[in-house]
Amino acid sequence: xxxxxxxxxxxxxxxxxxxxxxxxxxxxxxxxxxxxxxxxxxxxxxxxxxxxxxxxxxxxxxxxxxxxxxxxxxxxxxxxxxxxxxxxxxxxxxxxxxxxxxxxxxxxxxxxxxxxxxxxxxxxxxxxxxxxxxxxxxxxxxxxxxxxxxxxxxxxxxxxxxxxxxxxxxxxxxx
Amino acid sequence: xxxxxxxxxxxxxxxxxxxxxxxxxxxxxxxxxxxxxxxxxxxxxxxxxxxxxxxxxxxxxxxxxxxxxxxxxxxxxxxxxxxxxxxxxxxxxxxxxxxxxxxxxxxxxxxxxxxxxxxxxxxxxxxxxxxxxxxxxxxxxxxxxxxxxxxxxxxxxxxxxxxxxxxxxxxxxxxxxxxxxxxxxxxxxxx
Numbered sequence: 001x002x003x004x005x006x007x008x009x010x011x012x013x014x015x016x017x018x019x020x021x022x023x024x025x026x027x028x029x030x031x032x033x034x035x036x037x038x039x040x041x042x043x044x045x046x047x048x049x050x051x052x053x054x055x056x057x058x059x060x061x062x063x064x065x066x067x068x069x070x071x072x073x074x075x076x077x078x079x080x081x082x083x084x085x086x087x088x089x090x091x092x093x094x095x096x097x098x099x100x101x102x103x104x105x106x107x108x109x110x111x112x113x114x115x116x117x118x119x120x121x122x123x124x125x126x127x128x129x130x131x132x133x134x135x136x137x138x139x140x141x142x143x144x145x146x147x148x149x150x151x152x153x154x155x156x157x158x159x160x161x162x163x164x165x166x167x168x169x170x171x172x173x174x175x
Numbered sequence: 176x177x178x179x180x181x182x183x184x185x186x187x188x189x190x191x192x193x194x195x196x197x198x199x200x201x202x203x204x205x206x207x208x209x210x211x212x213x214x215x216x217x218x219x220x221x222x223x224x225x226x227x228x229x230x231x232x233x234x235x236x237x238x239x240x241x242x243x244x245x246x247x248x249x250x251x252x253x254x255x256x257x258x259x260x261x262x263x264x265x266x267x268x269x270x271x272x273x274x275x276x277x278x279x280x281x282x283x284x285x286x287x288x289x290x291x292x293x294x295x296x297x298x299x300x301x302x303x304x305x306x307x308x309x310x311x312x313x314x315x316x317x318x319x320x321x322x323x324x325x326x327x328x329x330x331x332x333x334x335x336x337x338x339x340x341x342x343x344x345x346x347x348x349x350x351x352x353x354x355x356x357x358x359x360x361x362x363x364x365x366x
Contacts, residue, residue, distance in 0.1 A: 045228065093179065095179065095182075098269065099179060099268040099269075100267075100268060144226075147266045147267065148223065148226065150266060151222050151262040151263070151266045151267075152219050152222065152223070154262055155215060155218050155219045155222060155258055155259070155262060156215060156219065158215070158258065159211060159212060159214070159215025159216075159218070160215075162203070162211055162215075163208065163211045163212065163215075166206075166208045166211060167208060170208060
């Protein structure tokens with residue numbers, strides 16, 4: 001236990017580094033945009049490191065077979081044309097161990113008119129919809145924060161359980 | 176560094192799981208109770224460290240800390256690495272669950288070699304520390320490249336090894352700094 005503080009300092013330094021958005025990008029980040037009739041997704045590690053040539057599987061709402069497959073282009077972009085409303089999922093895999101998913105909600109207004117956003121839709125509404133879409137992306141900083149906290153809690157919890165079991169064994173052996 | 180599912184032959188993955196399970200059992204049995212909190216904290220540090228990434232040559236390289244894990248934990252590094260990889264796989268889909276055993280053995284081997292290097296007490300610390308950090312990355316990278324080649328991947332995979340060579344140099348500098356820091360604030364952790 002005497003080494004505990006030293007290790008705790010080490011962990012704190014790396015935790016601080018991990019939550020720094022400038023260098024924390026060992027996850028796939030997404031930017032989605034909907035400009036009827038196309039949904040475009042940009043996948044990137046950081047602003048200067050797009051995910052080039054990553055495998056993308058697009059799943060239509062309720063389907064477990066891909067609707068479309070392909071690869072991101074040189075700038076990390078991938079685009080597809082949805083054919084129905086609902087939650088579309090894209091699974092992005094750079095084939096080097098980085099895999100993530102992003103979901104895009106396609107609303108009924110997406111297919112209005114000639115596949116265009118109706119004129120009566122105000123720019124603020126479009127902006128709101130874009131913000132809503134951004135929030136569904138799993139690469140969201142907020143979600144990553146919670147995922148890190150969850151992981152740390154599970155590791156510490158597991159450590160506590162193992163420590164408890166060992167302590168009980170030691171008590172039994174002593175008595 | 177983290178191999179995803181579907182790349183390595185399933186038989187190798189199952190074999191690696193069995194070996195990993197055996198190593199975990201032996202480590203768990205032999206590990207003194209007072210070492211468990213340290214293993215947990217190092218596991219947490221390894222879990223977080225892989226989030227610290229640097230964009231490089233069209234891909235991303237990240238910290239591993241397997242050298243430091245080997246220096247600080249010695250033989251007990253394997254359970255810490257396995258735990259970190261398990262939760263990275265479950266929470267971030269970083270590395271596969273089927274390949275968890277392969278990944279843990281690759282990285283555990285890096286930590287073990289780092290520990291062996293660190294124990295060469297006659298070699299000055301300013302050589303041992305960076306060398307341990309370097310081997311903590313380069314050994315898993317070598318094993319990973321060999322496994323990719325055995326699974327039928329072309330010579331292009333050697334490019335990935337070159338990327339990890341750079342990561343190994345970065346890691347050796349970080350390991351050296353961490354050892355210098357620990358030597359100053361908590362020297363008993365290094366013995």
